[in-house]
Amino acid sequence: MPTVRTNDIETYYERRGDGPPVVFIHGMIMTATMWEPQLGALDDVFTTIAYDVRGHGRTGGADRNPYSIDLFASDLAVLLDELDIDRTVVCGLSMGGAIAQAFAAAHPERVAGLVLADTFPPGPLPLTGRLALANIRFLARLDRLINYKTLNRWQLRVGNWLLPGVSGDEVTIQRIVDESPTIPHAEFVKIADATARFPKDSIDLSRVTAPTLILHGEHLPMANEEITGQLVRQLTSTDPTVHVVPGSGHASNLDNPELFTARLQEFLTGCVYSARPEDNDDPSDAGESP
Template identity: 45%
Template sequence: MAFVRTNDIDTYYEQRGVGPPVVFVHAAILAHSQWEHQVNALSDGYTTITYDIRGHGRTGGSEPASYSVELFADDLAALIAALDLEAPVICGLSLGGCIAQVYAATRPDEVAGIVLAETFTPEIFSRREWFQRSVMLRATIPFVRLIGYGRVETAMVWVQERLSRTKAGGDYEKVEQLREDVPKMNTNEFVKVIRAVAAFHKTEVDLAAISVPTLVLYGEHELPFVKQHAAKLKSKIPNAISREVPGAGHASNLDNPVFFEDALRRFLDGVAAEAA
């Protein structure tokens, strides 16, 4: 177990392998273990770093009354500096992808490439999306205080499917098992994290400032608004490509790890070759 001091918190991280550095940033209410399959697949040729975002896992909570994606990006910058990583590739999923966008847009010279999986930009395209991304997330808070996150998430998936008029794919049992295997999140920390995600639309991110190679991944069965954002990321980031992950939902790295890792390795090999 390893901890490093970053922005007045002790951040839990794991580092494996030898080679160009890749930092993995997990989704909200999960932990570094979300990336175990990818770490096992890639650490033969890359230095892989996984960590628990502020409020999550072994890193745990902190004093600020509120969090933001910008704060999480500053924490990531502090982690990269503390570990003396030179121009890593940042791979983020969902909230992790939001953090990667902010990091790469504000520090374009400090990153070699980014991978944005199942994520979204600050822009909100419709009233339906506004309800899904902001209103509905905030509405979960009192229910989580009463009955816990797991049962609320099941209800949220059901509502999201009906709002989107589509069946959300993905293996939620894998996600739930990951949550069972990490320290339980404090309810107050859950509230701060969810409010940060729900407020991401207020963040200014200049996608055109992301000049490094970018891979955008989205699940075949992802919700429609997330697919819309994948298309926007591809069109607005100058050096971006996108891939649909067959048979996957919102956790594409868990739903189809073989395809995800193949796409990721091809991208990383390309970035490494360009830097050589």
Template identity: 30%
Template sequence: MPFAEAADGTALHYEVHGSGRPLVLLSGQSNSRRWWDPVRGGFDAAYTTVVLDWRGTGESGRPDTDSYSTPGFARDVVAVLDHAGIDRAHVYGTSMGGRVAQWFAADHPERVDRLVLGCTSPGAPHGVERGPEVRAALGQGDAAAARRALLELMYTPGWLARQGERQVFHTLGDPGMPPHARRRHLRASARHDAWDALPRIAAPTLVVHGSDDAFNPAANAPLLTERVPGARMRLIPGARHAYFEEFAEVATPLVLGFLAEGGS
């Protein structure tokens, strides 16, 4: 079980799978490496995938300090790649992982081959925030109702119905996170603002978003595409926030095709 050490001494757990050129997969807010479990196999066949537990999640350290920020998470990614002996990699970040990927690509261009930004945002004040009705649904006191609201933001009703009584979803947050880490993740994602850094991204970039994403509104996709030099955009019709899982038959080949343009 490999651990890297962050600049502040926090232990950062990560895993390496597959074979081929390196591909870093970055998960969403308050989620561990398990976010990628349902789809990672589709990437392992072509790439050496690196997945990590953000500080505060999974097996990583959980400091109750002001060390949680999207630029800080990007520095944690650097520590993981250094420990794994990886100088350069493709990077695919979704949701908050996409916010972190923006900083990683802007601040460390020499380490990024190709970049995929999924269901993410440039952040306030230039991004499009979720509506008040979404915030109210997620913030309600009834935990079961709030969980159901989050599920319906992640997945379409039809797909959820086909899951039946399935209890395990890897996109709803790491159940083992302490409250202080959840608060700090929320604050880190909410304070993200990479608008001025986006033009510095030099890697070929693909922006992917579900057309029906209300959790992180799809209107953010064209904002990122216009701001990152040479970026291209693909919307997945009918998809919500977890497009990469529910629509994996579309999304995974789309991303693999884009990455393959840079050589295998």
């Protein structure tokens, strides 16, 4: 099981392929496994790296308390150092998108491209966003009485009943959660609190200059458009491309993997890595690599 020491933990990662690097960051209570559709489609052209965020899956937790998105971003920076990757595309979903934002703002020179899926920015959120973050903190505490895997199953079903499609492919999502190593209660609380605090973190997204792709599910509440708008407005030094992923909810890479992956491939080959000399017949016309 490949791991590297990142700060005070052993971080599990999967590395495939041989080409320009793309790093994938999963959502809360998920693992690197959630990116399997994208890893399988891209690893013949790109070096794909997916890892289990601190406290999740096969990555250990720590006595440190509290956790923060900045700490998760620091873990990512050390992981890339250990893997000898200077610059990469960073792709994160939900909590992973928050980590990607924090990393890109702290290390803009290391980001060749930024992909943010079904996520939220720092700063004040609309009511539905605030309620969603309050909900994850509540569920983390309730986990002491009812295991979060069971709570997640109920939440997915209720979500799709109240707002059809909002939970997306609940069968696949729940399977990944069920098959992943169980997160200890204390770790779950620290992870949930770090995620919920992110809107109050001091993250300057104007520092991000890399090409940016924003993706969000069609069936997420209308407030998601407002949240996406806030994200776009904060990315003042880049010109983000925004796509709605049809037929998907909060995990659009799993709900509609074909279209999600197609948009990602277009972004990687058209906006980020298209200028590599090895991709052109005449290297003199290739321009500067990102």
